[in-house]
Amino acid sequence: MLIIIKPSTQKKHKKNCTWLLEQCQKRQISYTVFYTTGHFTNDCQKITVLAQSQKRVVVLGGDGSLHLAVNALMGLSCSLALLPQGTGNDFARGFGCSNSAWRNAIFSEHQVKIDIGQINSRYFINIAGVGFDAHVVQALQTKPALSALSYSLAGFKCLFVYQPSRLAGSFAGQQCEYGNLITVFANHHYFGGGLMIAPKAQLNSGYLECYRVPTRGLLGNLYSFVRLLLRKHHGMKELNYQRLEIAYINTPDLPIEADGELVGVTPAVVTIHPLALRFCMPQC
Structure with missing residues (x-):
C-alpha cells in the first residue's frame, strides 16, 4: 500500500494518520508513506514511480491531494482509496459518508471503476x-x-x-x-x-x-x-x-x-x- 499524506498540524488529521499506520501494522500490510510537497510535477512523477509496485494507493488529504493522485495513477493497475482531510472535500461530500465509512473502504475489496475527466493535459476526478x-x-x-x-x-x-x-x-x-x-x-x-x-x-x-x-x-x-x-x-x-x-x-x-x-x-x-x-x- 502507498499512503499519500498532505502534511497538517490538525488533530483530526494526525489521528487519522496514526490510525491508518496502526491498522496496516495490525493487518500485516506493508506500506510506503509519501508526503506531498506542493510541487505538483515532481510529486506526480514520484508517486507514479512508487505506485507501480503497489496494490492500493490511499490519499489522506483533500481535493487537491486527490487530484494529484489521480494524475499520477492514470494508466496504472492499482486501486485508489480516500480518507478525506481537506478544507472543502467536495468530491467526498458527494457520497455523504461518515469518517468511519471512508476508513472501512480503505481495506475493503468493494472497488468500482469510475470515469475520469481530462482538460488539456490534466486529469480530474470531480x-x-x-x-x-x-x-x-x-x-x-x-x-x-x-x-x-x-x-x-x-x-x-x-x-x-x-x-x-x-x-x-x-x-x-x-x-x-x-x-x-x-x-x-x-x-x-x-x-x-x-x-x-x-x-x-x-x-x-x-x-x-x-x-x-x-x-x-x-x-x-x-x-x-x-x-x-x-x-x-x-x-x-x-x-x-x-x-x-x-x-x-x-x-x-x-x-x-x-x-x-x-x-x-x-x-x-x-x-x-x-x-x-x-x-x-x-x-x-
Missing part, C-alpha cells in the same frame, strides 16, 4: 471549470480558505469584482459564444466548498455534465449565485445544461481550475475517460 470558479481559485492562491464556509464567502465577495469574459467554443459539436459567468464540466456533484452544481452527475455514466451560466450583470450574477446556493439553478431559464463526451474552448488566456486547483489557461479540450480508475467505494 469538476473542472472556466470562469468565475477559476477566478475564485486564483484569488485564494494568496489567502487560502480555512473552511468550506469561508470558501463560499470568498466566492460571494469575488462576484463584486469579477470581470466576465466572452467565451467561444464547441460543446458536443454545438458552436456557441456567450458572456461567461460559469462553465463547468462535472463528473460528480459538488464544487466550491459545498455547492451542489451537478446533482445528476454519475461517476460511471461515460459523460460529463456541462453547466453554462451566462453573465447578466452584477445583480443577475448575484441572483444566479443565490440560486446555486439554494440548489435551484436547474430551474433557471438562462442555464444551458447538457451531457457530453467532448468540448472545445477556443477563447485564449482564460484561467482553468480542476478539482479546486489552478491548472492552466485556455484554449482547452475537455474529454471523458470512461471507467478509467478503480476506486474503493465507501459503503454509506
